[in-house]
Amino acid sequence: MTRPIDLARATTAEVDAAAATTRAALLPLGSTEAHGPHLPLATDVIIATTTAQRAATKLVRTGIGTLVLPAVPYAVTEFLRPFAGTISVRAETVGALIDEIADSVFAQGVRVLALVNGHLEPEHGRMLKECARRITAQGRGIAVFPDQRRPPTVAQLGDEFGRGGGHAGGFETSLVLAAAPELVKDERSSLAPNFVDLAERMKAGATDAVAAGGPRAYFGDPAGATAAEGDRLYDVMATMVEDAVRAALGAGA
Numbered sequence: 130m131t132r133p134i135d136l137a138r139a140t141t142a143e144v145d146a147a148a149a150t151t152r153a154a155l156l157p158l159g160s161t162e163a164h165g166p167h168l169p170l171a172t173d174v175i176i177a178t179t180t181a182q183r184a185a186t187k188l189v190r191t192g193i194g195t196l197v198l199p200a201v202p203y204a205v206t207e208f209l210r211p212f213a214g215t216i217s218v219r220a221e222t223v224g225a226l227i228d229e230i231a232d233s234v235f236a237q238g239v240r241v242l243a244l245v246n247g248h249l250e251p252e253h254g255r256m257l258k259e260c261a262r263r264i265t266a267q268g269r270g271i272a273v274f275p276d277q278r279r280p281p282t283v284a285q286l287g288d289e290f291g292r293g294g295g296h297a298g299g300f301e302t303s304l305v306l307a308a309a310p311e312l313v314k315d316e317r318s319s320l321a322p323n324f325v326d327l328a329e330r331m332k333a334g335a336t337d338a339v340a341a342g343g344p345r346a347y348f349g350d351p352a353g354a355t356a357a358e359g360d361r362l363y364d365v366m367a368t369m370v371e372d373a374v375r376a377a378l379g380a381g382a
Contacts (some may be wrong), residue, residue, distance in 0.1 A: 130194035133185035137199040150194035153241045153374045154234045155181040156227070157200035158257065160248040163212030163338075165297035165347030167317035168305055170214045174202045176301065177247030179308040183363050184245065184370035191371075193378065196239065201226060204248045205256075211339050212346050220256040227260050235270035241377045243370055244274045249296075254278065271380070275373040277366055285365045287358075289349045294327045296338070298349015300362065307359025322350040 130150045134143065144151075159174030169175070178200050185195040205220040231242050242264070244257050257274045264272035277286060289295040305313050325342045327335075335341035338348075 130189055133182065133189050133195045133197050135182075135197050144196070147194055148238055151196055151237075151239060152193050152378060153185075153188060153243065154196040154198055154239045155185055155243045155245050155370065155374075156198045156230060157181045158204065158223070158227075158244055158246045158248060158253075159200055159202055160204040160206045160216075160250070160253075161202050162204075162206040162209040162215040162217075162248075163297075163346035164301065165317070165320070165351060166345055167314040167320065167347070167351055168297050168302060169309075169312045171202065172297070172301055172305055173204075173247035173249075174200045175247070175308050175312075176304045177245050179304070179363060180247065180366045180370060181243075181245040183367035184243075184374070187367055187371040188374060191375070193374065195374075196234070198230065198234070204250065204253045206248070206250055207252075208250055208337055208341075209346060211337050220252050223253070224256050224260045227257075228264065231264045231269060231272060240270055241374050242270060242272045243374050243377075244272065245370055246274070246276070249278065271377045273373045273377050275369045277369060282365060282369045286362060289324075292324075292326065294325050295349035296327075296343070297347035298323070298351055299354045299358070300349065302351040302354035303356065303359035304362055305359070306354055306356040307363060310356060317351040317354070320345075320347065320351045322352070323348050324350070 157177035159177045164172040181197050185197050188195045203218045206217045209215045261272040261274040290300045330341040
């Protein structure tokens with residue numbers, strides 16, 4: 130395999146021809162939720178998909194045949210529920226879907242399934258961690274959840290991300306600028322920074338973005354975002370995914 134296979138765009142003949150060398154599958158996971166007045170509802174899907182594509186390219190260059198699966202665009206997203214267009218589903222629903230996707234890819238010879246996540250709602254992250262543990266424990270194959278919120282990656286993603294208050298701010302805006310700049314509205318340059326300690330607001334009882342101090346569905350500094358920073362962030366996260374897959378393949382050898 131000389132390049133990753135984008136499963137949604139590939140033919141069945143192309144997938145079959147590469148089956149003998151395909152060892153990993155990357156599943157992008159996002160959400161459909163408000164991301165300020167300047168970013169699309171599919172922001173998390175764009176981030177997860179681009180991270181998966183870049184990680185897959187890295188893996189193929191080292192001889193690991195890799196599929197990039199179609200993204201899952203829905204998740205539990207209660208925090209942004211007050212905003213138009215947000216669609217929230219139960220975490221258990223997404224977990225059940227991941228289980229069945231895992232069954233299919235492992236049945237076709239894939240050894241490692243990586244859950245490449247772009248949606249950072251805490252309940253969603255807990256579900257992905259448990260899902261990877263459960264799938265692996267059942268012995269069908271190895272599932273990994275590379276979590277950018279954990280060391281050492283979190284320290285490489287910048288102060289805004291590390292503070293946990295960057296929804297639709299400089300972090301996510303930079304990533305969309307690097308992947309799909311045409312989807313970023315010019316309004317972002319006039320948005321004032323909105324730095325909020327979301328963890329503290331949640332502990333104090335805030336159950337959604339409005340109550341937490343984000344009446345326009347963004348936190349952080351969108352105006353400070355750049356495509357160059359987005360490319361740097363993608364490289365960090367793609368390397369995180371690559372390392373997790375390579376480690377899993379080594380452990381399962």
